[in-house]
Amino acid sequence: MAETLIISQSTNKDERYQSLIPQLEALVSGEPDVIANLSNIAAALRQSMNFFWVGFYIVKNNAMPAGRQELVLGPFQGPIACTRIALGKGVCGTSWKEKKTILVANVDEFPGHIACSSDSKSEIVLPAFKNNEVALVLDVDSDKLSDFDNIDELYLGHVMRMIEKFL
Ligand code: SME
Numbered sequence: 754m755a756e757t758l759i760i761s762q763s764t765n766k767d768e769r770y771q772s773l774i775p776q777l778e779a780l781v782s783g784e785p786d787v788i789a790n791l792s793n794i795a796a797a798l799r800q801s802m803n804f805f806w807v808g809f810y811i812v813k814n815n816a817m818p819a820g821r822q823e824l825v826l827g828p829f830q831g832p833i834a835c836t837r838i839a840l841g842k843g844v845c846g847t848s849w850k851e852k853k854t855i856l857v858a859n860v861d862e863f864p865g866h867i868a869c870s871s872d873s874k875s876e877i878v879l880p881a882f883k884n885n886e887v888a889l890v891l892d893v894d895s896d897k898l899s900d901f902d903n904i905d906e907l908y909l910g911h912v913m914r915m916i917e918k919f920l
Pocket residue numbers: 806834835838842843844845846865866867868869870873876892894
């Protein structure tokens with residue numbers, strides 16, 4: 754496993770992702786532990802892309818009421834965040850319910866957005882699948898409006914496909 758992260762100094766987002774993705778592959782290569790890998794991916798994304806908040810919400814079975822599933826906060830980097838999110842709630846719960854990536858240019862305009870931090874202005878959420886069901890979502894928040902686009906969707910999509918290999 755690679756233990757140092759080479760951070761591209763490029764101001765071009767595309768180039769920064771291109772430098773990062775093979776390093777993420779090396780970071781998780783041969784390591785089957787899901788939490789260890791998600792932790793390092795969150796840290797590497799934060800370090801190299803300078804995201805305001807980046808982390809995972811994992812689909813888990815809730816004890817009360819028994820059988821109902823919820824998203825539960827997983828490995829992340831950034832300010833403390835809400836712990837549990839119900840299906841269909843907020844951007845994360847909507848991505849889970851609709852099984853698709855959601856880009857939000859202005860969180861104040863997303864009905865039901867869950868504001869963990871008032872500094873968060875825009876957001877992208879991508880699902881990862883196991884057996885055709887959403888197993889977790891990656892949530893990335895920015896303190897700037899309209900900070901995410903199809904380049905983030907493309908490269909973070911690669912990250913999700915990488916994650917699916919060890920889920
Ligand atoms: N804003 C998210 C909740 C998670 S925090 O931003 C870290 C949402 O609406 O789902």
